[in-house]
Amino acid sequence: MFQSQYIINQNDSNICPECESKLIQNGHENVCENCGLVIDSVLFVDSFQFNDTINSDLSTGDQFVSVGKTIDNICTLGSHIDFFSTKVFCDYKRKTISSNLQKKFRKLKSYTFPIKIKNHETDYRVLRILNSIIKYLGLSSIVKNRAAYYYQSIKRRSPxxxxxxxxxxxxxxxxxxEFCSNAPVSIREICNIFNIKxxxxxxRLIIRDSIDYQKYLNKKNHPHRSEDYISRFINSIVSSPEVVNRMKKKQSIWTRAIYKNLLTNKCNFIIESINKGRKRSWNPFILAGATVYCADKLLAKEYDTKSILTQKIASNAMNIAEYSIRDHYVKILKPLFDSINL
Known part of the structure; x- marks a missing residue:
């Protein structure tokens, strides 16, 4: 059985302390609908039990400490002797116990763990893979918990x-x-990490699963927009060693922090200038990368300086094919801004 609850830390009046406007929920944050001030976060709490029933006396604040009681991990606090990887045991005074007792506890530890995960070996393996992939991608624990919740939900409902x-x-x-503020990732990026592991x-397999299992989630997700990727790509650009060397070589008038702010503002201007219908017909991931490249071109023209980004440098920094950036830039962005005298 599943338990899931959103816990929102709001003030009593549900009013912005700055402009006294109403607070709204945007993703996993509560923000003012007028001034955009972020007030607090929305915490997502999940717990999962393998049992078919759950004691109604338990509240969502109770701590589940045995095997299989948390949604994203099977080996949890209290489910094994000492820490999971411990091979040398100590007494309550932190003194090493005798060799006979060491052998006894090692045997007990190796014997009891397979029993604890019996009939849940697949879940144990899959959740370990989940933890590894999430850590490699650098995503938040909110995304990890939500992914584990979706997995268990589909597994319970699908025949x-x-x-x-x-x-x-x-x-x-x-x-x-669902949590696009955590730097959304593409299907291909996820597959690359799985292959590395x-x-x-x-x-193709992920798209097939999307068609087969999305109906069991009872939740519709809207497709990503190019705006969702802009911040991520700009961070990749300003942290790229090639970009740093290029700025030194071209004797740029900006620091990296200033360049980052200018790129962000110019990218927002470009995105707002593109027709919505035209944006929907192109890949938002690649269009965001081409937008960053175009923003650098416009900044160079506006400040009468040398462009910092080349298509090759942008391709390496954002991990997008060079021809894809060129194709989106030439067909969408260049015609739009050729007539603008900045």
Whole structure:
């Protein structure tokens, strides 16, 4: 059985302390609808039990400390002797116990763990993969918990699961789309990390799982917009060693912090200038990368300086094919701004 609850830390009046306007929920944050001030966060709390029933006397604040009682981990506090990887045991005074007792506790530890995860070996393996992938991608624990919740929900409702590994890949992608402020990732990026970790997962499998299992989630996600990727790409640009060397070589008049702010403002201006219908017909991920490249061109023209980005440098920094940036820039952005005299 699942338990999920959103806990919102709001003030009593639900009013912005700055302009006294109403607070609204935007993603996982509470913000003022007038001035945009972020007041606090929305915390998502999940707990999962393998049992078919749950004691109604338990509240969501109770701590589950045995195997399988948390949604994103099977080996939790209290589920094994000492820490999970401990091989040398100490007494309550932190003194090493005798060799006979060491052998006894090692045997007990190796014997009891398989029993604790019995009949849940697949869940244990899949959730370990989830933790590894989330850590590699640098996503937040909110995305990890949500992905684990989706996995358990689909597993409980679907009559059969074709591939548990590709399913958890779909859940990671779906959860990252829900919390777009956590730097959304693409299907191909997720598949690349799975392949690095030794799991054969392709975009085709994740798309197949999306078609088969999305109906069990009872939740519709809106597709990402180019705006969602801008911040992530700009951070990649300003932290790239190639860009730093290029700024020194061209004797740029800006520091990296100033360049980052100028790029952000110019990208927002470009995105707002593109027709909405035209934006929908192009890949938002690549269009965001081409927008950053175009923003650098416009800044160079506006300040009468040398461009910092080349298509090759932008391609390496944002991990987008060079021809894709060129195609989107030439067909969409260049015609739009050629007539503008900045």
């Amino acid at each position: 059969s699961i074709r591939n548990h590994i590709s399913l958890i890949g779909f859940c990671i992608f779906y959860a990252s789309r 030794g799991h054969r997962v392709s975009p």
